[in-house]
Amino acid sequence: MSSGDRGGNAQLIQFIHGTSFPMICICNDARAPKMRTLESNCVSLKFSKPQKSQIANRLQMICRAEGMTSEHNALEKLAELTNNDFRQAITTLEVISKSTKVITMNVITSSKTGKDVNVMMNFFEASRQFLSGRDIQQLSFKEKMDLFFVDYDMIPMMIYENALSAIGTNATLKDANRLAEASELMAFGDVINTSIRKNNNWSLLKD
Numbered sequence: 001m002s003s004g005d006r007g008g009n010a011q012l013i014q015f016i017h018g019t020s021f022p023m024i025c026i027c028n029d030a031r032a033p034k035m036r037t038l039e040s041n042c043v044s045l046k047f048s049k050p051q052k053s054q055i056a057n058r059l060q061m062i063c064r065a066e067g068m069t070s071e072h073n074a075l076e077k078l079a080e081l082t083n084n085d086f087r088q089a090i091t092t093l094e095v096i097s098k099s100t101k102v103i104t105m106n107v108i109t110s111s112k113t114g115k116d117v118n119v120m121m122n123f124f125e126a127s128r129q130f131l132s133g134r135d136i137q138q139l140s141f142k143e144k145m146d147l148f149f150v151d152y153d154m155i156p157m158m159i160y161e162n163a164l165s166a167i168g169t170n171a172t173l174k175d176a177n178r179l180a181e182a183s184e185l186m187a188f189g190d191v192i193n194t195s196i197r198k199n200n201n202w203s204l205l206k207d
Contacts, residue, residue: 009034013041019200052079055089062093063103070103077108095142123151127158131166153193156186 016023025042027035056075063070075093082088096103096111126147130136136144148155163182167175195201 009038013038015200016041021200021202023200049084050086052076052084055079055084055086058086059089059093062090066097068097068101068103071105074103074105074108077105078103081108092142095140123154123158126150127155127162130155130159131162133166156189160186 012025016025025038027038029035030039030044030046053076056072056079059075059078060070060072063075078092079089082092092111093103096107100107129139129147130144139147160183163179167179171179192204196204
């Protein structure tokens with residue numbers, strides 16, 4: 001609810017009372033005056049950021065369950081690099097596990113595990129990278145996902161509008177077929193996004 005919001009709080013409260021699923025609202029400043037009405041319609045819980053040792057212990061349990069071996073100090077380093085973000089650390093561990101089942105300090109420090117590298121990027125710049133064949137080929141799958149979630153509403157529209165221009169006049173039949181396939185996938189994504197927004201079906205939005 002930004003400073004320029006009007007009516008958003010009331011609409012959110014309506015969603016809370018109308019949904020059959022638990023709704024989690026995250027607030028950066030619970031003392032803000034505009035949050036008082038919302039807070040009276042919620043169960044207020046305060047959380048503190050977990051310590052790196054706590055995150056490392058949980059990651060080590062995950063590694064054992066998944067048949068992986070790990071160094072505790074390497075997992076603590078992973079926690080540091082993700083700014084003690086539990087979800088980011090687990091997601092990063094999953095990505096690393098695709099290439100190795102042995103998690104060492106060298107593996108962690110040599111992989112790109114920084115927190116929110118795209119946080120200052122707007123959707124124009126993110127879209128430009130997607131439309132630049134040379135730039136996007138240099139990124140890992142996780143980096144592409146992070147880039148997409150800079151703004152997952154606007155970026156598909158930007159790509160859809162500019163894909164033909166990005167291909168250029170030297171496009172081959174293979175390029176045209178790939179563009180057609182991508183267009184179908186974007187259309188399917190739009191259907192999913194509509195279901196998410198219209199029916200509050202947020203389980204369709206992958207973490």
